[in-house]
Amino acid sequence: MTATENGEALTGENPMLFESQVPDEELLWHRMGMEVTECTPDRVVGTMPVSGNRQPYGLLHGGANAVLAESLGSTAAVLNAGPGRIAVGLELSCTHHRAATDGVVTGVATPLHRGGSTATYEIVITDERGKRTCSARLTCVLRDQPPGQ
Template identity: 80%
Template sequence: METVNDPADSPAVDFGDEQLTERMGIQITSWDPDRVVGTMPVKGNRQPYGLLHGGANAVLAETLGSVAAALHGAPERIAVGLELSCTHHRAAREGTVTGVCTPLHRGRTTATYEIVITDEDGKRTCSARLTCVLRERPPGE
């Protein structure tokens, strides 16, 4: 398993400039084709009631699933999100949440992943499912 601090170090993923992941404080802590793990702080990602924003969970889930799909499709294909579904089970108010992404289906044209997000006590806060379309890499990229 490869452990990285900066997902931009992967030849399969090009994050470019001004990434949402940086603004959200998301860090990819480990990845391989069968499992991608990342963390995100609750602080700075709360909604007005002081709880982790549901949209922040969605950003973490889509980030992890997209990285996994990009690893699966590389180098011939790129991954583009098609559908994201999130179920929020319990609130996180502080600390860091961790997302673990595992494949449900990896095909030639689509890839679907389950992303389980837990709080620092290991309690599930969100279950997500992401499907990505795998498209041919444009010439010259």
């Protein structure tokens, strides 16, 4: 499967530029209900429902924010890495600003640094009112895709 540059939604699918070695239904991306709504080298946008991703107090789980941030940032890194290359998360930092209790959150990943061996992305997550709920920064190592994959 390939990512698109025309805003085509990739609901529940692996948005990476290579075939997954596991079925889509086993991917965390799929299980959390994430959907990519825009996928270009300069901007990757995705959504995730709060329902099904809450912690015991009824708020969106901070780990769910982290999964959304890393998924969008890694997708952007793969788009920028080029053919035959992969992106592997090196460091993720998330600051949770306010709680999301219902609806859908939207994450937007944009590049801060695009190098030959590392790439860093800012991922801003907002609620349906446009209020920032989380700021994240992801750095990925870019490397050649292992043979046979």
